[in-house]
Amino acid sequence: MASGSAACIKIMTRQQLIQQIREKQSFLCVGLDPDIKKIPQCVIDECKAELAADDEEYDESLAIILFNQYIIDATAPYCVAYKPNLAFYESLGANGLVAYEETVAYIRENYPNHFIIADAKRGDIGNTSKMYARSFFEGDAQADAVTVAPYMGEDSVSPFLEYDGKWVILLALTSNKGSHDFQLMQDANGERLFEKVLRISQQWGNKDNMMYVVGATQGQMFEDIRKIVPDHFLLVPGVGAQGGSLQEVCKYGMTKDCGLLVNSSRGIIFASNGKDFADVAAQKAKELQEQMAVELAKI
Amino acid sequence: MASGSAACIKIMTRQQLIQQIREKQSFLCVGLDPDIKKIPQCVIDECKAELAADDEEYDESLAIILFNQYIIDATAPYCVAYKPNLAFYESLGANGLVAYEETVAYIRENYPNHFIIADAKRGDIGNTSKMYARSFFEGDAQADAVTVAPYMGEDSVSPFLEYDGKWVILLALTSNKGSHDFQLMQDANGERLFEKVLRISQQWGNKDNMMYVVGATQGQMFEDIRKIVPDHFLLVPGVGAQGGSLQEVCKYGMTKDCGLLVNSSRGIIFASNGKDFADVAAQKAKELQEQMAVELAKI
Numbered sequence: 001m002a003s004g005s006a007a008c009i010k011i012m013t014r015q016q017l018i019q020q021i022r023e024k025q026s027f028l029c030v031g032l033d034p035d036i037k038k039i040p041q042c043v044i045d046e047c048k049a050e051l052a053a054d055d056e057e058y059d060e061s062l063a064i065i066l067f068n069q070y071i072i073d074a075t076a077p078y079c080v081a082y083k084p085n086l087a088f089y090e091s092l093g094a095n096g097l098v099a100y101e102e103t104v105a106y107i108r109e110n111y112p113n114h115f116i117i118a119d120a121k122r123g124d125i126g127n128t129s130k131m132y133a134r135s136f137f138e139g140d141a142q143a144d145a146v147t148v149a150p151y152m153g154e155d156s157v158s159p160f161l162e163y164d165g166k167w168v169i170l171l172a173l174t175s176n177k178g179s180h181d182f183q184l185m186q187d188a189n190g191e192r193l194f195e196k197v198l199r200i201s202q203q204w205g206n207k208d209n210m211m212y213v214v215g216a217t218q219g220q221m222f223e224d225i226r227k228i229v230p231d232h233f234l235l236v237p238g239v240g241a242q243g244g245s246l247q248e249v250c251k252y253g254m255t256k257d258c259g260l261l262v263n264s265s266r267g268i269i270f271a272s273n274g275k276d277f278a279d280v281a282a283q284k285a286k287e288l289q290e291q292m293a294v295e296l297a298k299i
Numbered sequence: 300m301a302s303g304s305a306a307c308i309k310i311m312t313r314q315q316l317i318q319q320i321r322e323k324q325s326f327l328c329v330g331l332d333p334d335i336k337k338i339p340q341c342v343i344d345e346c347k348a349e350l351a352a353d354d355e356e357y358d359e360s361l362a363i364i365l366f367n368q369y370i371i372d373a374t375a376p377y378c379v380a381y382k383p384n385l386a387f388y389e390s391l392g393a394n395g396l397v398a399y400e401e402t403v404a405y406i407r408e409n410y411p412n413h414f415i416i417a418d419a420k421r422g423d424i425g426n427t428s429k430m431y432a433r434s435f436f437e438g439d440a441q442a443d444a445v446t447v448a449p450y451m452g453e454d455s456v457s458p459f460l461e462y463d464g465k466w467v468i469l470l471a472l473t474s475n476k477g478s479h480d481f482q483l484m485q486d487a488n489g490e491r492l493f494e495k496v497l498r499i500s501q502q503w504g505n506k507d508n509m510m511y512v513v514g515a516t517q518g519q520m521f522e523d524i525r526k527i528v529p530d531h532f533l534l535v536p537g538v539g540a541q542g543g544s545l546q547e548v549c550k551y552g553m554t555k556d557c558g559l560l561v562n563s564s565r566g567i568i569f570a571s572n573g574k575d576f577a578d579v580a581a582q583k584a585k586e587l588q589e590q591m592a593v594e595l596a597k598i
Contacts, residue, residue, distance in 0.1 A: 033427070035426075035430070085423070085427055087421075087423055087427045087428070087430035087431045087434070088427070088430050090396075090430070090431065090434040091430040091431070091433045091434045093396065093400065093434070093438065093440075094393045094394070094396040094397045094400065095393070097389075097392065097393040097396050098393045101392065101393065119423075121421070121422060121423055121448070121451075122386075122420070123420060123448060124384070124386055124418075124420055125473070125474065125475040125477075125536075125541075126475065127334075128332070128384055128386045128387070129386070131334070131386035131387050131389070131390040132386045132389065132390070134390045135386070135389040135390045135392075139392065141392075149420070149422060149448045149450050149451075150450060150480075150481060151448050151449060151450045151470055151473075151481060151482065152420075152448075152470070152473050152475060152477050152478065152482075153475070153476070153477020153478055153479065153480030153481055153482070154476070154477040154480055155475050155476050155477040156475065156477050157477075171450055171451070174424070174450075174451050175424065176424040176425065176451060176452070176454050176455065177452070177453070177454050178424075178425075178451050178452020178453040178454040178455050178456075179451065179452055180452065181449075181452030181453055181499055182449060182450060182452055182492065182495060182496065182499075183450065183451075183452070185484065185486055185492060185495060186486055186487065187484055187485055187486060187487070188485065188486070188487050193481065193484060193492065196481060196484060197481065200480055200481075237424075242424075
């Protein structure tokens, strides 16, 4: 979210994303949700020691930056995308937002071919969404994509689509229990709310600048979704800690271009809280990548 | 969003809010949406001069803090609530978030009886919404209420309701054109999405910890809304720049306890961009307060 010139920041097109997935045999997105209460003590100790050596003061946000860098270095060979969720940064106030910016900048600098998703679930009236779009898509720490909530309709989403080369990832059918409260609501013609979101939002963007969030816990619903958006990429959270199955997601949701970014957060980044946390995170990411390679071989 | 102890921060109950409305003869909420491009030049010049005198560097976020303080001092006698919209702060990065925190802290310190609404329209899966709740409801710069988007259902909203004395303001029927895209969707029984949100969310909270956003542009729809939530407070944006009518909102939406917080942002804070900006903001707020007194006399 830092301001400043960023003319050299590369964009990622749909074709480039597909190319990355083919090269790495992976459609894994690693969720960078660094709950300060779960960060391994060894990272906190190292951070404090480094700061003490420089006579600087410890701040939790600095431990988060260090933790993320370890996780990114460990998992980069096995994933094509990173998804920091803003809530985990904002909960630490302004310093937390610096940690977000530093994390995005670290990926940009060291892993320029990784796709960066700001998981923010924003959405407001037009002139306000425009400000949010500026936050995530301008400056040196800009993401490739931002998640957006559809409730407020077209003018809450379209300001994000005005940036060439940037993506909106719209919530459609989420992974949580509460997804049943409203998203499955059905009109007199049998069309459900999430289906309406998928259908109507195609008037606002296209498969080159929009994706949709569909939870891995939704199983066969992917078949219904593919009837409406046969080609769009889907961002799929909920594999791992939330109980979704990678194989089921692929069975019902994969396209000839893959069409999936499957996210795992806690299942990778907090798989161990010992000194081996980065190695274990790498191992967990590698296991998912290998399962993904098997699925990719089928298309 | 700053962390730290905040045991002395007072809460505002429904009864206390009603009391404030009666005393001030106002149910005005001033929206603190300080678009840096619209802030009067005189504020920017003053901010730069002050900083230069102290040999400190200018930053846009500092001009925003100063601007907000002028607006708050000018309008405090005529309003009962302030509503900073996070988008306008986040667009300036981490420093912008400091400006948000400073603004909230300024209101807390100088106007402790004003209700503070963090207009953030957040909402995510349970463990993530919990982090957002921490951002807005803990620390020294805590708000009284946060706006939440309902799309993801119960577990995305309930973490915000776990704070005693804090409020959730759930989006129901918003003021923008896009509100027609999904919020008016109707099921086979004729119930519309925003009505479903109003009805179902009453299982999660009550009139002492929940309000709803209903746009002033929605006119007679307030009648339908009052059938479902006869007593809840409604936060009503859209008077002024967006074209909603205060009289119509009151005619169809007011209850015996008032039951309304009517917001105006641009129509007050950017009513003048000259040196008289604070006086004009006060005048605009006073005009609305006087219209509100007329409406309050009817109940």
